[in-house]
Amino acid sequence: METKSKVSYYRVNKNRYAKNGMMVLTILACSLIVLIVVGLTIRSAPILFSRPLSELLFSTEWKPFKGQFGFAPFIVGTFAVTGVAVVIAVPLCLLTAIYLSEYASSRVTRFVNPFIDVLSGIPSIIFGVWGILLVVPFISKYIAPLFNVSSNGYTVLAGGLVLSIMIFPIIINVLLEVFKTVPNEMKDASLSLGATKWQTVKKVLLKRALPGVIAAFVLGLSRAFGETMAVLMVTGNVSKLPKSLMDPTYTLPSLIANNYGEMLSIPMYDSALLLASLILLMIILFFNIISRIILVKIERNYQ
Amino acid sequence: MSDNNFKTHISVQNLNVHYGKNHILKNINIDIPDKKLTAIIGPSGCGKTTLLKSFNRLLDTSQSPMVTGKVVVNGENIFDPKVEITHLRKKMGLLSQRPYPLPMSIYDNVAYGPKIHGLRGKKNIDEIVEHYLRKASLWEEVKDRLHTPAVRLSIGQQQRLCMARGLAVEPDIILGDEPTSALDPHSTQSIEAMFNSLKENYTIIVVTHILRQARRIADYIMFMYMGELIEHGPAEQILDDPKEKMTKEYIQGIIS
Incomplete structure (x- = not known):
């Protein structure tokens, strides 16, 4: 015992x-x-x-030697590049994920899934090189003339394009998982009423999966905000407010990566770069909190 | 084989269904009587549900099955690739084992079918919603909260809502896949009562594994075992005087 x-x-x-x-x-x-x-x-x-916070956040003067630290160009640049990336990625990812989960036969999905996985494993430096080799010249030769501007191709648009492809696999994979949570019987209920697959996708699948879809895009957004290497390589890094997609820009992560550890003898420079990190972190936190609030609201309405 | 006293608009001819190596339905032949309630009985795994789902071709959505033979509904073979399946499905309401309300309000659940088939105008839709909710004896319980999410209803109410939703597309046929298996006795009773009143105007096919339920509601019974249709005939005859040994054993509870 x-x-x-x-x-x-x-x-x-x-x-x-x-x-x-x-x-x-x-x-x-x-x-x-x-x-x-x-x-x-x-x-x-x-x-x-x-310095007053308003000057730091809204001033466009970035002249560390003169002691002027305006973060506006970097904040705007970060939002611009990320915005372009998300605008490109949302429809493409959504349609790809819908195709793979609802329309494609199992043979097609078995063939396509490895490609998406490989895409998600590619180091960002490779996307950067690919951007310089292909996207940048393409923009300078073909896209910029369309809008009657001359550009060397290192632009907001280039950053957004490269970034959108980088966030593609993560968003698609999350969307596929989200779509799996919608019960087949629920889709069958819609189909049995004579709805087409497309009607079922729009009115049942997307509606039921909406919280997850939003979560997928916020995840992609957070990833895009912080992405450094590839963006740094293709956006030109000019600390001026971009006026159009064809202007060069400079993002917060690029600013930190390019300068931290150098020129730290300039007074306040070190502190300014760490403030840049803090701002970036706050932006990402802000989007996460907003998405939580939206999710809770939606779930309260439909669950 | 078929009973010629019945008019029929669903006719199954040499139907075979394979999922990969599994032969689920073996050479099924039957004419389903019109404006009657037909119950499909048999032990679980005998292919009852597969047979039911082959009537509205919802087999398509799972792993691609191999189908040979015909299911003729109103003169059309529904496995003919040329058939526009959405039109065919509109003729059939489906009640599944557990109710699956769509992720929208009570009102929108009933309005969903008519709307996707092109009905417009708030007044028309209001009328339809009320009419079918009444028909599913749910109106009095939900009329004050039509615009709240359907998932907040009790499970019995949800199943009646699914009934209203199915009736709202004006089908001729109602398919039920063990539609009371998740319900409490009271809700079961109200669904059964609904079937009894609907069978004057609709052809109803219900899968059930409860013999007492088959006795309560069925006019006609099909007994299936291991993917084969063993015997079919008028309910009293199958239940009280089965011809096949296997049917007799199932009804006596020897095989299950």
Whole structure:
């Protein structure tokens, strides 16, 4: 009897240790985000206290040597490139995912899925090189003349195009998972009323999957905001407000990657770059929170 | 083989269905009587549901099955690739094992069918929604919350809503795939009562594994076993005086 109870204590204790250990690890992982925000805030405090926030966010003058740090060109550049990427990616991803999940035969999906997986595994530097070799010259030779502007091709549009292809696989894969959660019987119910597949997709599949579809695009959006290497290589990196898709631009991640570790003797420069990181992080957090709110609202209406 | 006293508009001829290596339906031949309630009975896995789904070609949506033979509905073979399947499905309402309301309001669920077939005008649609919700004896319970999501209804109410939704496209045929298996006794009763009142105007085919239910609602019974149609005939004859040994054993509960 005694040995028996000892053994069972051993099991119970093991369970307790495992539970506590895993809890500590979870807390550690979650506190990272807090640590990062605190760290970035402390390091960017010097510049935050020396200048009004409105000047930092809205001024377009970026002249570190003169002590002028206006982040507007970078913020606008980041939104512009990401915006173009999402505008291109949304319809393409949605239609691709609908085709693969609803129309394509299993033979086609088995053939196509590896391609999407490979696409998602390609390092961003390769997308950057591909952008320089193909997209940039294509824009300078064919697209820019269409709008009667001369451009060397290093533009917002180039960044957006390259970026859209980079976020393609992640969005498609999430969409496919989301579509799988819609029960076949629900689609059958629509079909049995004489609806066509397309009507069923529009009115049942997309409607039911809407929260997941939004989540997929926010995931792509977050990825796009932070993408550095490929964008840095094709956008020209000029710290001026872009006026059209054919202008060069400079994004926040590119700014940080290009300059951190150099020229840090300039007063406030180090602090300014860390503020750039903080702004980027805040933008991504903001979009995540907004998407959560939308998801909760939608789910309340239909679940 | 067929009983000539009945008029028929669903006729199954030499129907075979394979899923990969599995031979699910074996050489089925039957004329389904018009304006009657036909129950398909048999142990689980005998192909009842597959047979039912082959009537409105919903087989297509799962892994591509191999189908030979014919299902003729109103003179058209529905497995003919030239047949416009959406028109055919419009003639058949479907009640599935569990109710699957569409992800929209109660009102929109009933209006869905008529709308996709081109009905316009709020007044027309309002009328249709009320008419069919009444027919499914759901109107009194939901008339004050027509625009709330259908998923908030109880499961019995959801199944009646699915009935209203199916009737709203004005089918001639109603297919039920064990439509009461997820319901409580009270809801089951109201669905059965609905079937009994609808069978004057509709041809109804219901898959069931509950013999007592078949006795309560069926005019005509098909008994299936292992993908084969063993015996079919008027309900009393099958239940009280089956000709085949296997049918007798199933009804006595020896095989299940």
